[in-house]
Amino acid sequence: MMTFDEQVHADVQRTLEEDVGTGDLTAALIPADRRAVAAIICRESAVICGRPWVDEVLRQIAPNARPRWFLDDGDRCEPGQKVVEIEGVARELLTAERTCLNWLQTLSAVATKTAHYVEAVEGTAARILDTRKTIPGLRAAEKYAVRCGGGMNHRMGLFDAILIKENHIAAMGGLAAAFNAALKVESLVSFIQVEVETLRQLEEALNAGVKMVLLDNMSLEEIKACVELAKGRCSLEISGGVTYENLRTYAETGVDRISVGALIKDVDAVDFSLRFQEKPVEQQRN
Structure with missing residues (x-):
């Protein structure tokens, strides 16, 4: 690197x-x-x-x-x-x-x-993160710009962290199996995160010991239910369906992180x- x-x-x-x-x-x-x-x-x-x-x-x-x-x-x-x-x-x-x-x-x-997105969630626990939706060849520069605006970087690429998504879960035969495989290389990566799409999947992730969960394209009510279920047992990040107009509402649910592709791809x-x-x-x- x-x-x-x-x-x-x-x-x-x-x-x-x-x-x-x-x-x-x-x-x-x-x-x-x-x-x-x-x-x-x-x-x-x-x-x-x-x-x-x-x-x-x-x-x-x-x-x-x-x-x-x-x-x-x-x-x-x-x-x-x-x-x-x-x-x-x-x-x-x-x-x-x-x-x-x-x-x-x-x-x-x-x-x-x-900076506009960071200001919109001020006073809540939520932090604003970027995604891998970057212009090819400009990722390091654009993620630097996110930091200058007060945001946080998610993983730089596929090489520095593990994000287990629905297709990984399907390929591995289940959430727990995929997460347990990731634990074997935990010391080599910056974090392990698991994406869930339902409250039931979140419960499965919590039972497996997952500490970072990404709530994918959930409704506001579903997110609130997930926050209630997690109760501090893991950090919760939301992604998908987030706009500047609804950002504050999502942040007030009590989630820890909100990842927004528009920070880079829609400027x-x-x-x-x-x-x-x-x-x-x-x-x-x-």
């Missing part, structure tokens, strides 16, 4: 290859010694996310550029607020522009939506723009 820094480097390298290719033909028209100061401005209220990727774009395209960040990942910004100012070679800043903005607009969108890009400035601003965030 790659480290975080290695993942960011690979992400940026891949996105620059698709955008820059063999070279930026338009930026090459600008004299090589022309310097500039550019500011990235957020045009709407948002939670900022993407700084490591922007910094990496500059390292790869404009290694001598000097970014001055006024906001960090996880900070909130207002419309028209300057996020970062960059001094460097003009043609390099122009080449880096779109890739920097793409990372910021995408990851800030995830962070902002996550609107945050509006950023890059503009050349006359001179750099001296104040900066350390």
Whole structure:
């Protein structure tokens, strides 16, 4: 597995290859010694996310550029607020522009939506989690954005935790058999979770000693019954049918976790723009 820094480097390298290719033909028209100061401005209220990727774009395209960040990942910004100012070679800043903005607009969108969901359950015991419903190749970045928005990550992939779903149960010949098989490798994974679809299945899971249960696509009344049955014997997570409009109602049932695929797969890009400035601003965030 790659480290975080290695993942960011690979992400940026891949996105620059698709955008820059063999070279930026338009930026090459600008004299090589022309310097500039550019500011990235957020045009709407948002939670900022993407700084490591922007910094990496500059390292790869404009290694001598000097970014001055006024906001960090996880900070909130207002419309028209300057996020970062960059001094460097003009043609390099122009080449880096779109890739920097793409990372910021995408990851800030995830962070902002996550923050809205987290705020909606404030005061309850429920925590907001993401899912594996991510854009292929961007999972680590998008899950980082969820954390910046105040959410929690579910498993990163199929390799770090066990989630026993209905088809696993069917293939193994029963819930208890599948769970007992998972216990044999418990020390190698971050958690073992079992998905149930009925109150009867929850009772079976509790009797088997399951400590993490996912309630799949249950009605509000069914969830309340499951909370009453579990009574702290296991953590309960709900998934499926959750919207921003009904989120608070589900959270008030007493469940511990709510996983929401929409945090990542149903977002609107945050509006950023890059503009050349006359001179750099001296104040900066350390």
